[in-house]
Amino acid sequence: MDKNYNSLKQTDSIRLKAALDLYENAPCGSVVFRNDGLIIAMNNTLAHWLGFKKDEIVNVRTLPSFFKVGGKIYFETHFFPLIKMQGFIHEVYFDMLRKDKSNFHALINVREIPAKESNEATFQATILDVSDRREYEKQLLEAKRKAEADSKAKADFLATISHEIRTPLNAILGIGNLLHNTPLNENQKEYARLLLGSSEHLLSLVNNLLDLSKIEAKKLELEYVSFNLNELITILKQIYSVKASEKGVELRLELSEDVPQNIIGDPVKLNQILTNLIGNAIKFTKKGAITVAISVIQKVKKQVTLKFEVTDTGIGIPEEKLETIFQEFSQASYDVSVEYGGTGLGLTISKKLLELQGSQLHVSSKLNKGSTFSFELNYKIDKKKVNKTAQLLNKKxxxxxxxxxxxxxxxxxxxxxxxxxxxxxxxxxxxxxxxxxxxxxxxxxxxxxxxxxxxxxxxxxxxxxxxxxxxxxxxxxxxxxxxxxxxxxxxxxxxxxxxxxxxxxxxxxxTELFDLLKMYKTLKQTKGKKKRKSLMKTATLSKKYAKELKPVDNTTIEESFSLERYQKMANNNPKYLRKFIKSSLKAIKDYEGEFKTALKNKDVSGLESLIHQSTMTLYYIKAEKLTSLMKKCKDLIATNDSDTNLKLAIDDCKKEFAIIFEGLKKAKNK
The missing domain is CATH 3.40.50.2300 (Response regulator)
Structure with missing residues (x-):
């Protein structure tokens, strides 16, 4: 019995020693601290990371004493109050100071150990050294920034080149049109026709390149104006019927009776999408018909969802190529590119223009039988009297x-x-x-x-x-x-x-110039002033409906701060909410002081440290705009950008600090 007891005791001792060894030399740091922050237990791993002996820390130092100034503020105002409220907190970054004053990036998780009998509640923190990870993240962010800069440079270059091409192209197209309308022999007429056809093809290519570059550079914005859908689609039919008939193909238009006449949206981009789809359908169809169908999916009060379909009886697309046709400069096959020409940009641009409006371009196709491209768009119905501009234009x-x-x-x-x-x-x-x-x-x-x-x-x-x-x-x-x-x-x-x-x-x-001159001449003859004012209201109309119609995934106007996250954390308890706001007020004031000091000394590392320290505070009050502005100041100083740009960025930062501080102050006093 004694032998068995001793054996069990020895086994328990080994297990205990192993457990203690595992705790003391774990791959992560561990620390237990009291309500006042005093450290009452720590493992060897954390002591080693900090460069101290355990007896220099345990019952001597507080956990916040190992944080920088910003970290101390955040610990007192946000981190610790939140632990007390919910009993835990997960994955928060702090910079921890070593004995030699250097620091390492730490990821901290904390749980509360409830009070038992005479023992007060304590808190146990697990600490990971994520310096390598942070460095890797920094490199990734730098690579991302560089990739975005390269992409923007490419897009800007493409836009500049396209812009420069369009100016001489205007002369080529203009001379071609003028030449075509002069007395010519049969050979000369053919030369003029070829010149016009080639210049129009080149113009289409340049327009596509320019549009693609604007989309990639995120410079393309939606307009919200009233337009007559029937007029838009009828004009498209008139334009493309000629090209279709030249190939012996019929172009049909099917417009449902319940489709509203006047809607509010972006007619230019809709016209561009349909132009690409109809043009493609004609290009790849040798016989049969092309049908453009528009129908109502849903109509609720002043909103309507329309479905657009362009169906052809052309060569079709192999099933394995259905996805690749939407990629830039891509077509179904090399043979298609050689036989039919084109760059393969039309579908890419159409797809991206629809994504800009919160929609998708769908395709179904059968080889040698034809294809159908379809999409849906939401519009506001304009119930005002029908725009008479197009009617006036027809009275030549x-x-x-x-x-x-x-x-x-x-x-x-x-x-x-x-x-x-x-x-x-x-x-x-x-x-x-x-x-x-x-x-x-x-x-x-x-x-x-x-x-x-x-x-x-x-x-x-x-x-x-x-x-x-x-x-x-x-x-x-x-x-x-x-x-x-x-x-x-x-x-x-x-x-x-x-x-x-x-x-x-x-x-x-x-014809575009003539129609424009004719329109303004006609408008002048028929209540010109009133009509002109309506044309000038485009921007007002855009602003009025932009908020109502803008897709949910588009960027919205950025606000300075919000108390939404605090309200959730405090469960709408005014006492806790005021406490959070009060602590944030102090933090914002301190951050502003550090910001001004760093700017005065043009201290890039100081700004970088401040941005890191303030991240969580600004996250909780949704003040990411201020974070972005501080980063902008840091980047401008680091790259020795012009004083003018830096001054503007600093002014913006100071305004944000003031807005947030005054806003929090008012919220605290409510």
């Missing part, structure tokens, strides 16, 4: 340009020549100016009805010229139409600010 015979004068303002003599040739053909009077200064001089002497204004001019650009035109005290205010290689969506706000009425992108077809 009612428009006379006898008493109409146009001012062409462009620093490029080729652009002036082409536009002037068009106006000569239409017997419309005009004057020309090669600079904004010359245009102002002309307007002081003679009256014009419409100004065609280039935006990219040296010395005085189009925006500045428009502002100066609007400042003139003219008896008759002209309509100002900007024409440039940029699209309207890119410059919408600048156009409105400068007092510019409309926009015509380069290169343009002569």
């Amino acid at each position: 015979d009612d428009v006379s340009f006898d008493d109409y004068k146009v001012l062409i303002v462009d620093d490029n003599h080729v652009n002036i020549f082409i536009t002037a040739q068009y106006l000569d053909q239409w017997r419309i009077s005009y004057v020309t100016a090669k600079s904004g200064t010359e245009a102002l001089s002309i307007l002081k002497k003679e009256s014009v009805d419409i100004v065609l204004l280039d935006l990219q001019m040296p010395k005085m650009n189009g925006y500045q010229t428009a502002e100066k035109i609007r400042a003139l005290k003219l008896s008759k205010k002209p309509v100002i139409v900007a024409y440039s290689a940029t699209t309207k969506g890119e410059v919408q706000n600048e156009l409105i600010k400068a007092g510019i009425d409309d926009h015509l992108p380069k290169p343009f077809q002569p």
Whole structure:
């Protein structure tokens, strides 16, 4: 019996020793501390990491004494109160100070050990040294930042190149159109036709590249304007029916009776998506028909969900290639690319334009039988009276340009020549100016009805010229139409600010210019002032409906801070909520002081440390905007950016600190 007892005792002793050894030399640190933060137990691992002997810490030092200033503040104001409330806290980062004043990144988990009989409650923390992980994360973030910068540089370069190409392309397209309308022999007509066809193809390619670069650079924004869907789709049918009939293919339009006439959304992007899909359908269909169908999925009060389908009887797509067709510069096969041409960008752009609007592009196809591309979009129904602009445009015979004068303002003599040739053909009077200064001089002497204004001019650009035109005290205010290689969506706000009425992108077809002139002439004849005001309300309409229609995955306006997380943590208990707010007020004030000190010394590492220290406090009050601004200041100092940019970033930071501090102060006193 004694022998067995001793054996069991020896086994227990071995187990206990093994357990103690496991605890003392575990791969993670362990510490037990009291309510006042005093450390009452610690394993060898943590003592070794900190560079102390255990007797220099246990019953001598508090846990917060191993944290930096920001960590101490956070421990007292957030970390410890939260442990007391819920009894635990998981995975929070702290920088822990070693004996030699260096630090390591620690990930801390804490649980409360409840009080028993005469023993008070204590807290046990498990600590992991994640310095290597943080360094790896830092490298990953740097790699991500570099990749994003490279992507932006690529997109900006592509946009610049595309922009530069469009200016001479305007001349090629313009000359091609002018040449085509002159007396020519059969060979010359064929040359002109080939020139026009090639320039239109090149324009389509450049537009696709430009759109892709804008999407990748996140510079493409949605517009919210009222438009007539029936008119949009009818015009598309008229345009593409000619191309379809040339191939012996019928283009059909099926519009359900319950589809609203006028809706509010982005007609330009819808037109672009349908243009790509219809163009592709015609390209890959040799016989049969192409059907464009629009139907109502759901209609609730002033909202409608529409389904768009483009179906063809063309070559179809192999099942294994259905996914790859949406990739940039990709087509179903090399043979398809050779036989049918194209870059494979149309579907990619359509897909990304739909994603921008919170939708998806779907495809179903059978080889040698045809394909169907479909998507759904939400719109607000516009129940106001039908827009009569398109009706007015169709009354060609009612428009006379006898008493109409146009001012062409462009620093490029080729652009002036082409536009002037068009106006000569239409017997419309005009004057020309090669600079904004010359245009102002002309307007002081003679009256014009419409100004065609280039935006990219040296010395005085189009925006500045428009502002100066609007400042003139003219008896008759002209309509100002900007024409440039940029699209309207890119410059919408600048156009409105400068007092510019409309926009015509380069290169343009002569019919586009004629329709625009005809529209403004007609509007002038039929209550022009009222109509023009409605055109200028585009931006207001956009703002009014943007919030209502914007997809949930789009970026929203960033607020300075929110107490939502605190309210959840406090379970809406005012006592706890005030305590959290009070502690945050103190922390924000301290952080602001550290921020100013670091800026004064241009201390990048100090800013980096502050950003790290403040992360959790700012996370809990949803003040990530302030974190981003502080990072911006740090980056500007690190890269020796211009003083102007740094000053703007610092001012933004100071404003955020002030907004948050005052907001928390008011919330505390409620």
